[in-house]
Amino acid sequence: MIDFVVSRPEVVAAFLSALAAGFAAYTAWKGPLSAARLAEDLRRDGQEAEERRKAKLEIFVALMQERKSLWSPSGVRALNLIDVIFFDVREVRDAWADLYNSYDPSRHVPMHEQENRIRKMLEAMAKDLKFSKELRVDDFDRLYYPDFMAKRRELDMLQTDQTLRTLRGQSSPTANTAPTASASSLFPPPPP
Template identity: 50%
Template sequence: MISYILDHPEVVAAFLSAVATGIAAWAAWKGPLAAARAAEDLRRSNDDIYERRRLKMWVFSTLMQERAYIASIDAVRALNLIDVVFRDATEVREAWANLFLAYATDSTVPRHVQEERLRLLLREMALDLGIADSLRGDDLGRVYYPQAIEEEERLRQMERKVALSRIQSQLNPTANTVVDSPAPVVWPPRPE
């Protein structure tokens, strides 16, 4: 058999050509599938990166908008999302932890320190987003909060306190006690 192959090299060439054709057919079948899979993986990765950046930008822009009154509902929601949205940004989460401690109800941290920590948090977020090079500390601290809006917020707080005290007085345990009443009258009266 070896002598036949040596005498007829065209058989070897035909065999190798058949193998090459088979490999080419396999590559033609598998190549587009692999390319499609790679393209889908890239698209999914790109979507994930875009969505992460969009959420980070939403949290940052919400806090920038609400920094004059950080106790607003939107600001509180944004603050509570920091640990999730900025999970890969240690500096942002550290700045948030320091601000959170300053906002604790039993905290004696002065107001100006709380504001400084908020500006530091905003600065760290801007660094993580890649927009800090165009922002200065003054930019983060400059807040427009007209007196009319401040008075409106104060009025809302006062109304809430009045309503809360009214409800609490209605639910006061001393207001719900039963007053001793005289002995019940039996009807009809007993015969004598």
């Protein structure tokens, strides 16, 4: 075999040229397909990463807006989505678990500690979203909440409580305080 290769170098050269041409043809055919597939994979991965970041940002923004009253509908919605949206960020999920546990009345966690836990959770989110260099601790504490909004919230809560008492058959302390007529009287009592 070696004698044949040595005696006929043109055959070996032709064979190697044909082999190289075959590889070139295969690469020319397969290369663009592979490049297109790679480009599509990169585009899809980039789009998915951008959609995940956008969802995280929406949750972060909602919680920043509602950090004074996380029990609002949008605050509760955002809190309930943390485990799904931040599934890949252990620090955020742990901070949310700590905050969630602080809401258990049997634990008697003081309000200032709950506020610290909210801040820690928001800081963890900011870090994941690469905002940690721009946001300072006091940025999480600074909050505009006008007095009229606090009064409105208190009024809404009082009205809700009153409605619940009425629906449950309980009267409010100030309602229905007039003396009742006795069962034997046909007429109401005279005015005071």
